[in-house]
Amino acid sequence: MAVCDSADQPTLNDAKLAVHSNDVEGQKAEVKDFDYTQRAQWLRAAVLGANDGLVSTASLMMGVGAVKQDAKAMIITGFAGLVAGACSMAIGEFVSVYSQLDIEVAQMKRENRSRDGSESNEENKKEKLPNPFLAAAASTLTFAIGAMVPLLAASFIKEYRVRLGVVVAVSSLALLVFGGLGAAIGKAPVGRACFRVLIGGWLAMAITFGLTKLIGSQAL
Numbered sequence: 001m002a003v004c005d006s007a008d009q010p011t012l013n014d015a016k017l018a019v020h021s022n023d024v025e026g027q028k029a030e031v032k033d034f035d036y037t038q039r040a041q042w043l044r045a046a047v048l049g050a051n052d053g054l055v056s057t058a059s060l061m062m063g064v065g066a067v068k069q070d071a072k073a074m075i076i077t078g079f080a081g082l083v084a085g086a087c088s089m090a091i092g093e094f095v096s097v098y099s100q101l102d103i104e105v106a107q108m109k110r111e112n113r114s115r116d117g118s119e120s121n122e123e124n125k126k127e128k129l130p131n132p133f134l135a136a137a138a139s140t141l142t143f144a145i146g147a148m149v150p151l152l153a154a155s156f157i158k159e160y161r162v163r164l165g166v167v168v169a170v171s172s173l174a175l176l177v178f179g180g181l182g183a184a185i186g187k188a189p190v191g192r193a194c195f196r197v198l199i200g201g202w203l204a205m206a207i208t209f210g211l212t213k214l215i216g217s218q219a220l
Contacts, residue, residue, distance in 0.1 A: 047182035049089055049139035053146030054178065055201045057081045058171040059208040061150055062164065066209045067216035069160040075151060082147035089143045094136035101130050149174045168205060175201045 060081040153170040157163035179197030
């Protein structure tokens with residue numbers, strides 16, 4: 001009888017260790033399998049808002065700087081772009097995401113009518129539905145943050161050419177930061193994201209500056 005008990009004891013211990021090991025592996029798997037698409041709603045709105053605020057405001061200021069050397073004109077133009085752009089982003093993002101919400105809710109109702117869905121599945125689907133208010137708030141706030149970068153950079157520079165160079169340099173650095181931050185949060189390749197954002201910002205500023213300079217030189 002004693003021999004039987006001693007033989008059974010390692011088996012029980014092995015079973016406990018196996019259960020503990022499975023629990024640890026399950027927790028690790030949950031961490032590895034974290035669905036980063038859940039972040040996509042607010043992350044997309046935040047990154048879009050920051051990049052749009054930075055690029056549009058810097059481009060506006062560069063456009064005005066192409067035909068006027070007055071620092072006050074550049075700053076007023078940039079501030080007007082900040083206010084108008086933030087309002088536009090808030091309204092546009094709210095309408096867009098609300099339309100997406102209506103479509104997904106309607107689809108969920110059709111699926112529930114076609115088959116009996118469990119409450120847990122329905123709750124999971126509701127958690128993944130887009131939030132129009134969150135998306136609009138994220139877009140507005142980050143747009144204003146992005147737009148403040150070139151505004152602050154131009155506010156302390158009196159020399160015309162230096163001011164333009166500082167706006168481009170500071171905006172380029174901010175574009176790299178925003179692009180890298182968005183990629184890091186979403187677990188995407190950082191270098192590729194930074195490159196795309198930087199090239200897009202340069203193109204926007206260059207085209208705005210060039211076209212405005214061309215039109216201004218024609219004295220229209």
